[in-house]
Amino acid sequence: MSNITRVGVDLAKNLIQVHAVDAIGKVVTNRTLKREKFLAWCADLPxxxxxxxxxxxxxxxxxxxxxxxxxDARMIPAPFVAPYRIQGKSGKNDANDAAAVCEAASRPHMNFVPPKTLDQQGMLCVHRLREALKEERTACMNRIRGLLAEFGVVLPQTPAILRQHLNDVLEDASNDIAGMARLALQRAQEHWRELEAHIQWCDERIAAHQKDDEQVQRAAELKGVGPITASAVVATVGDFKQFRNGAQFGAWLGLTPKQNSSGGKTSLGGITKRGSNYLRNLLIQGAKSVVFTGKNNDDPVSQWAQRLRERCGWQKAAVALANKNARILWAVMTRDKRYDAHHVSVSPAGAMPAAA
Known part of the structure; x- marks a missing residue:
């Protein structure tokens, strides 16, 4: 154990596979440990x-x-580990995965994932619960609407209209809804109200996060970044200085175009969609609201988005604004400054050739 310099770990619920090598890369051990014995085994490492x-x-x-x-514990994104599995896709098992992790960790260019704090993970639990409750609420409303349609009652797909007319429909004795169906629909309505209350609780926790965290307050000042997006970004990223620049942060979110370039010819496609789907969707949805209302606002960002919409269409304008907001977020967080909509970027000295 004293000769071990690097350990690759493949985590599972009950069993943990470890692959340990020495300074020259020779395998010292490759074994399976029970979950409760993993830390005790690590205690003997140098x-x-x-x-x-x-x-x-x-x-x-x-x-x-x-x-x-x-x-020195580090985490590697799963897509970066697979290329180092020498057995390829046909040789995937716990032992080979642990060996691939160990090999990937030795690469000097490898990008590692910073561990999240307990507070970050706690806040992200609220966001994940809220998203799950929203899906369940949509399913509940569709279920109610479908059951009503079985008895010839068809209501528009707007939640507000369904909420407004559901009580009247259930109390109207002139329709053909069966008595047992009315009881079932009442239970579904109560379940809908419970889901609304749970979502409201999550919104209150997010609002409290914004009130207590100065970073969330600064992030929420951007056009197209509301309290939910600001809270999610801060809870997910934590330290924005882990990214070298705003462009790298935008690429980490999957907001940059794919490349299929060769022979000096650049070929760009759609966005990569890497990173957190939740963060990317929040940024794009917020950007859509700015793109559609840009003509009513006179701030530089809204006007820029409006001009881009007229030139490229609203879809590309929304994604471009989301990427722009990602870069602004990085600059605001790393420089500890408030957002200024009228800020003008200045190129670093020497970046541009001097005028003749």
């Missing part, structure tokens, strides 16, 4: 030993525990 794992469910927990014990 201080500061590199322990790498995929960024998956539970990885942030293990990473924090290992760092508390003095190890």
């Amino acid at each position: 201080p500061g030993c590199l322990v790498a794992m995929e960024a998956c469910s539970g990885a942030h927990h293990w990473c924090r525990k290992l760092r508390e014990r003095g190890f």
Whole structure:
């Protein structure tokens, strides 16, 4: 164990596979451990030993525990590990995955995932719960509308109209809704109200996060970035200085175009859609609201989005504004400044050739 310098870990619910190598890359051990024995096994590793794992469910927990014990624990995005599995797709198992993680961690150009704090993960739980409740609420409304249609009652697909007329429909004895169906619909209506209350609780927690966190307040000042987006961005990213610049942050969110370039010829496609789908969707949805209302606002960002919409269409304008907001967020957070809609970027000295 004293010769081990790097360990690759493949995490699972009950079993954990470890692949340890020495300084020259020779395999020291490759074995399976029970979950409760993993930290005890790591206690015999040399201080500061590199322990790498995929960024998956539970990885942030293990990473924090290992760092508390003095190890250099790191997480690698799962797509970056697969190319280092020498057996390819046909040889995927726990042992080969742990070996691939160990090999990927040795690459000097590898991008690692910073572990999230307990507060970050706690806030992200609220966001995930809210998204799940929203899907369940939509399913509940559709279920009610479908059951009503079985008895010839068809209502528009607007939640406000359904909420407004549902009580009247259930109390109207002149329609053909069966008695048992009325009871079932009343239970569905109560379930809908419970979901609304749960979503309201999540919104209150997000509002409290904005009130208590100065970073969330600064992020919410951007055009197209509301309290929910600001809270999600801060809870997900944490330290924005982990990105070298705003362009890298936008690429991490998957808002940059795909490339299929060769022979000096540049070929760009749609956005990569890498990173967090939740953050990217929030930024794009917020950007859509700015694009559609830009003609009513005279601030530079709204006018820029409006001109881009007229030239390229609203879809491209929304994605471009989302990418722009991502870069602005990085600049605001890394420089500890408030958002200024009238800010004019200045190129660094020497970046542009001097005028003749």
